[in-house]
Amino acid sequence: MRNFAVVGPGQATRERLTAALAAAPDLAVYRIGRGADPLPVAATFDPSDQSGCRSLLDWFERGAPSGAVLLVDDWALCAGQDPGLGGTVEWIAAFGPARGVQVVVTARRWADVPDRLRKHLLGEPTDFLALHExxxxxxxxxxxxxxxxxAGVDDRGWPVNAELALGSAVHRGTPDQLLSLLLGFLVTHSADHVQYLLIDGDGSGVFEPLAFMSQVAHTMTPAADDATxxxxLDAFYGEINRRQEIVHTAGKFKSLNDYRKALMNGAPLDPVAELIVCVSGANAFIAREPKFLAALLMGMRAGxxxxxxxxxxxxxxxxxPHExxxxxxxxxxxxxxxMLDVLPDVAGGGFAYEIMxxxxxxxxxxxxxPPGAVGLIDKPYEHRIDPFVPDFTPELRHGAIVGAPGxxxxxxxxxxxTVLGDLSAYQLLDGPGEPLDPQRHIVVTARTWDQVPPFIRDxxxxxxxxxxxxxDTSLINGRSAAHVPNLPGMGLSVHDKAAVQIAVT
Incomplete structure (x- = not known):
């Protein structure tokens, strides 16, 4: 004999309970509740009949028959009608199995079942959704x-919860255990509350089932090129800075928690979600980009x-530096x-802020x-892509376009x-070897920076x-130059030290 609680939506618990009782037809079921369906019960007590319910203890102490089942159907309803019911059922649950008497409880929510009674019951979530109410x-x-x-259930079937308030954490379990926790957050919290940055450093594919959920800001895999x-890395540092600006500089708050309290009290603030950065294969990813360890440490300190x-x-x-x-x-x-197959197709959880x-x-x-722009400039630190507008001034007069053939x-x-239109003040030369007019703004093309006259470079x-x-001959830095795609019009802005793409006319 074992005591158990079936927890979940009404219809699901009813189906599970009916199947369990039908599998043991010799049991004598004594029910407290108001179930309308024809469950095979020997007697039903209305929870408002307090005198009838209080006779439970007498029934148990004076020799409840072996094979009897005490069914408390909808714990919140029954306990609400009789506040003393909890203590009585707890007593029967503690000593009943030794006498052949079993306690079965149904509930819509895990929190409905008192903690002291839980110790004597095995929990049974009807499904993944029921686990998360x-x-x-x-x-x-x-x-x-x-x-x-x-995150799932313990060895007695009761929920095991994780809290973001605990800060950074390490998980040593299986991929399914990790995914179960992440999916638990995804189905219970919208993008206004929790968002995700998923990094698969070793190609395990552990995050693939969640990558398309709308609360996921970005998923990084080993297939990404070095430039990405x-x-x-730039985008992550930018996100830390963005949160500092929102919380400390603009809002003058001590923490995001204080910011969120002000928002809940009616302050005209935009929601800022918690960000879970989940990393699988961390050492492989850090070996590829050693600077990422410092970034992760900064994120952990910011938690x-x-x-x-x-x-x-x-x-x-x-x-x-610490455990x-x-x-x-x-x-x-x-x-x-x-659930992994079904839930990613369900829309409605909001959309994550685009970190990347x-x-x-x-x-x-x-x-x-827009008018005046020659292309786009990528600003990953600021999480923006802006129009790239040339700006010639009396101090910064000239221009150079440097690159390999093609x-x-x-x-x-x-x-x-085309963008400048009136070229009377400009001298645009396709090659560095032509006569130059220093009274005008000069723009030249060249294969290397050494071919560009010093007064233009300066x-x-x-x-x-x-x-x-x-x-390695880059005017910016060799690493950034090596990441420039081998595509016409793709390059770097010397002034901004950022990637640009030039439009075609």
Missing amino acids: IEADLSNMWQRNDFRAA VVRL RVLGVHVMFAGEVPQGL LPEWPLATPTYDFAE LPPLGDPLTLDML TGKSTTLRTLA SLAFGIELRLDDP
């Missing part, structure tokens, strides 16, 4: 704002103040794999840009000429570095 019609998904979610990894939580799946990065708490280990519910905008590279023409130098010069208003034959 979500109705079958999904109408109450994404309603939580307490930053807790169930560097963009992510409680700025709402950034760094979680590691499996291995812990080498070089961490991290472990996530609570839990077993996913039996239908977890099914798509890179430049799609076809770009001048008619797609990188779009002539096209860039034609685009600039006064660059418009410096474009396309793909170079030798990245």
